[in-house]
Amino acid sequence: MSEAEKxxxxxxxxxxxxxxxxxxxxxxxxxxxxxxxxxFQAFEILKKEKIDLVLSDVTMEGMDxxxxxxxxxxxxxxxxxxxxxxxxxxxxxxxxxxxxxxGDDIITKPFDIKELILKIQALITRSDIYRTYGLxxxxxxxxxxxxxxxxxxxxxxxxxKLFKYNLEKAGYECTVANSVDEAMYIMKSKVPDxxxxxxxxxxxxxxxxxxxxxEVPFLKDIPFIFLTAKGSEEDILDGYDLGITDYVVxxxxxxxxxxxxxxxxxxxxxxxxxxxxxxxxxxxxxxxKVVPDSFPVFDKFLISHLxxxxxxxxxxxxxxxxxxxxxNLVVILxxxxxxxxxxxxxxxxxxxxxxxxxxxVLQDAKEFSPSQLMQQVNLTVYGDTKISEVFATISxxxxxxxxMELKYSGAGDIPIIxxxxxxxxxxxxxxxxxxxxxxxxxxxxxxxxxxxxEEVYLTTDGLTDSRAKSLESFGEHRLYELIKNxxxxxxPLKIIHKSIVDFTNGEYDxxxxxxLIRTTT
Amino acid sequence: xxxxxEEKNDVVILTVGLKRATLVEAEEFKQVLVNDIQKxxxxxxxxxxxxxxxxxxxxxxxxxxxxxxxxxxxxxxLVGFQPAVHSMFELTRMYRVFESFKSTQxxxxxxx
Numbered sequence: 001m002s003e004a005e006k007x008x009x010x011x012x013x014x015x016x017x018x019x020x021x022x023x024x025x026x027x028x029x030x031x032x033x034x035x036x037x038x039x040f041q042a043f044e045i046l047k048k049e050k051i052d053l054v055l056s057d058v059t060m061e062g063m064d065x066x067x068x069x070x071x072x073x074x075x076x077x078x079x080x081x082x083x084x085x086x087x088x089x090x091x092x093x094x095x096x097x098x099x100x101x102x103g104d105d106i107i108t109k110p111f112d113i114k115e116l117i118l119k120i121q122a123l124i125t126r127s128d129i130y131r132t133y134g135l136x137x138x139x140x141x142x143x144x145x146x147x148x149x150x151x152x153x154x155x156x157x158x159x160x161k162l163f164k165y166n167l168e169k170a171g172y173e174c175t176v177a178n179s180v181d182e183a184m185y186i187m188k189s190k191v192p193d194x195x196x197x198x199x200x201x202x203x204x205x206x207x208x209x210x211x212x213x214x215e216v217p218f219l220k221d222i223p224f225i226f227l228t229a230k231g232s233e234e235d236i237l238d239g240y241d242l243g244i245t246d247y248v249v250x251x252x253x254x255x256x257x258x259x260x261x262x263x264x265x266x267x268x269x270x271x272x273x274x275x276x277x278x279x280x281x282x283x284x285x286x287x288x289k290v291v292p293d294s295f296p297v298f299d300k301f302l303i304s305h306l307x308x309x310x311x312x313x314x315x316x317x318x319x320x321x322x323x324x325x326x327x328n329l330v331v332i333l334x335x336x337x338x339x340x341x342x343x344x345x346x347x348x349x350x351x352x353x354x355x356x357x358x359x360x361v362l363q364d365a366k367e368f369s370p371s372q373l374m375q376q377v378n379l380t381v382y383g384d385t386k387i388s389e390v391f392a393t394i395s396x397x398x399x400x401x402x403x404m405e406l407k408y409s410g411a412g413d414i415p416i417i418x419x420x421x422x423x424x425x426x427x428x429x430x431x432x433x434x435x436x437x438x439x440x441x442x443x444x445x446x447x448x449x450x451x452x453x454e455e456v457y458l459t460t461d462g463l464t465d466s467r468a469k470s471l472e473s474f475g476e477h478r479l480y481e482l483i484k485n486x487x488x489x490x491x492p493l494k495i496i497h498k499s500i501v502d503f504t505n506g507e508y509d510x511x512x513x514x515x516l517i518r519t520t521t
Numbered sequence: 522x523x524x525x526x527e528e529k530n531d532v533v534i535l536t537v538g539l540k541r542a543t544l545v546e547a548e549e550f551k552q553v554l555v556n557d558i559q560k561x562x563x564x565x566x567x568x569x570x571x572x573x574x575x576x577x578x579x580x581x582x583x584x585x586x587x588x589x590x591x592x593x594x595x596x597x598x599l600v601g602f603q604p605a606v607h608s609m610f611e612l613t614r615m616y617r618v619f620e621s622f623k624s625t626q627x628x629x630x631x632x633x
Contacts, residue, residue, distance in 0.1 A: 337584075391585075415612075432614065461577050471541075
């Protein structure tokens with residue numbers, strides 16, 4: 001790693017020994033530490049240097065760590081600077097104070113240096129992701145796949161009731177305002193996706209309303225539909241002059257309004273797609289890959305995979321290969337759960353995040369045990385309060401080409417499939433809990449001694465849950481039958497791929513991933 | 522409405538009225554659960570006996586809520602596994618973290 005690539009960490013602690021200890025380990029792990037013994041020095045360093053992450057003590061003379069963090073956050077430049085508190089106190093109150101003050105994480109003394117380094121690495125990766133994605137909040141807002149919200153403004157209560165009923169029936173959330181004043185008031189706390197407004201209203205009319213909306217920066221771009229009783233050309237032209245999106249004549253009835261609203265929502269969806277492709281480019285440039293470009297070359301083994309992203313948009317599945325030393329190769333297949341709910345595209349970022357957390361564990365792996373690797377990553381994910389709602393299933397294998405042993409540990413994953421020399425199929429179940437669910441995931445290693453000409457398959461639920469038009473799932477049993485009957489000299493991935501395409505008619509609900517490990521004969 | 526809600530003393534019983542509970546409804550269901558948790562309910566029973574299938578996203582909404590509730594000293598207990606749902610919980614090892622019961626009555630009683 002070149003000096004320029006190294007990340008700068010600011011360490012604030014009034015205890016010299018702790019500073020020295022942390023600095024020593026930061027240096028060992030390719031970080032450049034900056035030391036401050038009080039917040040005064042810390043501010044000076046922040047002013048002069050480009051800092052990538054702050055590690056701060058809580059109890060210090062003068063200004064304490066929480067206050068310091070708040071002050072740092074007041075500076076726009078440092079609003080998203082990753083900030084970890086290192087504290088002797090481990091109370092819930094302190095934790096909530098840390099989060100309130102704007103901290104990203106908290107580590108309690110005496111701390112495990114490995115855990116500290118892991119947290120730093122994970123936080124830096126995440127902030128790199130956010131930097132590329134831009135502000136997280138605004139992204140969530142524009143991407144949340146939630147029910148579109150319609151604001152309906154009309155002074156005629158019976159009309160509002162009729163439209164509200166129809167819009168809600170069509171799956172939209174509809175809020176009614178019976179005056180412009182009320183509408184403006186509602187929008188202070190709840191920004192709609194579309195505004196539908198009557199023109200003729202007492203006090204302030206629809207045209208005035210449109211003008212008012214245009215003056216508010218965060219409202220002006222919301223699609224706006226006029227509802228008019230008259231349908232006279234003049235009205236309509238006046239409306240378009242004000243940049244409305246569309247108009248509907250009241251007598252045309254609620255169905256037409258619903259249709260127009262749906263059309264607009266759909267076009268917003270297209271906009272979304274555009275942003276997604278930009279996101280993909282951004283992520284690609286960050287090298288937050290979720291799938292390797294090529295298959296690993298590893299003596300005595302032939303390894304290949306099949307990965308079909310859901311609708312071409314990379315989602316929650318991730319694959320990785322990592323060679324620990326000459327004799328040991330790690331194979332990883334994971335699936336981030338909860339794809340497509342809330343900000344589903346974050347599944348991609350999280351998949352990248354977990355993959356890089358795994359990488360950092362692998363870099364220092366001393367014991368080649370999948371369950372231990374799993375537990376370390378589990379701790380990182382579990383302890384990260386910002387992703388406490390994200391869970392993942394993972395299978396980790398370590399292959400050894402001297403002993404021909406395969407060690408396997410899984411977290412909530414689909415059992416791996418082992419086809420032995422005699423063509424018999426075994427389903428090997430792991431016991432571990434979903435990654436990130438509990439502090440101790442109870443991970444275990446299973447060991448299989450492999451022989452020449454055998455096969456091991458790993459997959460995620462995208463494949464087994466994929467459905468035919470008849471709604472029937474592909475299921476594990478179908479996969480077993482298929483694997484059982486694959487001839488030794490054919491390409492199993494091709495055959496399975498074709499079979500899934502035939503079964504689902506090419507329409508998947510999720511990412512489809514399959515890894516095949518064969519021992520050479 | 523796909524989710525039916527009932528209260529018995531301090532226990533909330535949510536019945537999922539879906540044959541296939543999937544990512545389409547997962548977010549809404551999560552919101553229903555989060556609402557109750559925010560209101561201060563700590564004992565929740567989810568009745569899945571209508572569900573022939575649940576996918577991992579829907580399971581995720583249960584898991585998130587369970588994690589939240591156990592953090593608050595509460596629990597989420599389940600009722601009525603059909604075979605495919607049972608194997609889903611078995612496959613993901615989640616049957617180990619969720620307590621399940623044969624009837625809502627049993628589940629409610631288990632809280633007292």
